[in-house]
Amino acid sequence: MRKYPDVSDLFKAKNEQRLVYANRSFAEKLQVVERLRDTTRMWQNNTGKMTYKK
C-alpha cells in the first residue's frame, strides 16, 4: 500500500492560525472584511483595478 505523508501537523497549524484570527479585535477583523470585499469586487469587475461595482 502506498504511504502518504502525515499532514496532521499542517491541519493543526491551520486551526491554530484560524483561532489567532478569530481572537483579534472586531475593528481589526472588519478591516480584513473590507479588504476581502474590495478584492472580490475588483475581480467581479474584471478590470484589474480597485473599482466598485455599481
Place this chain on the structure above:
Amino acid sequence: MFKTFQVINELVNEGIIKAYAVGGAIAAINYVQPFTTEDVDVFISVAVDSAASGLVTLTPLYEHLQKKGYYPKNAYVEIEGWDVQFLPVFNPLIEEAVINASEVDVNGVPVRVMTAEHLVAIMLEVGRPKDFARVRMFLEQGKVNEIILRNLIDRFRLEEAWRKYRLSL
C-alpha cells in the same frame, strides 16, 4: 465601516429607531475568523403604526436616510460604502437577540452586536448550508456558552433544527 455604524447610532439618538443589533455575517465576525461578506444586516425595533394599520413601516427610516444622502438600492441602503439591510424584528428570538445585544467598540464607536449564542440560535432557525457552516465555526472555535445555547434551543423550540445541524456534520 465605523462610519456606517456612526450613522446607525445616530438613528437611535434621533429617535428614528428604538433599538438595533447587528446580526448576520458581520456580527459573526465579531466572534470567529473573518470571512467575506457584501452587506451588513441590522435588526431594528421600530415604533408600530398602531394608530393606523398596526403594521411596521420602514418609510420614516428610509425618508430620514435619504435626507442624509443615503439612498435605497434594492433591499439595501448604501451607507458610507456599505450595503445595509434594515430588518424589523419579526419573531421572539430576534427580539430577544436585539434586547440582549452587547456593545462592542469599533475605533471608538459603540456597536451593538448580537451575542454568540443568539447568533447560533438564529443560524439554526434559518438552517441554510452556510448557516450550519457558521454554527460549526462558532462551536469549533469555542465561542459559545453551551448552557446558554441549550437554554435558547429549549425555549425557542429549536430541537429539530439542532438535530438537522448534527445530521449535517
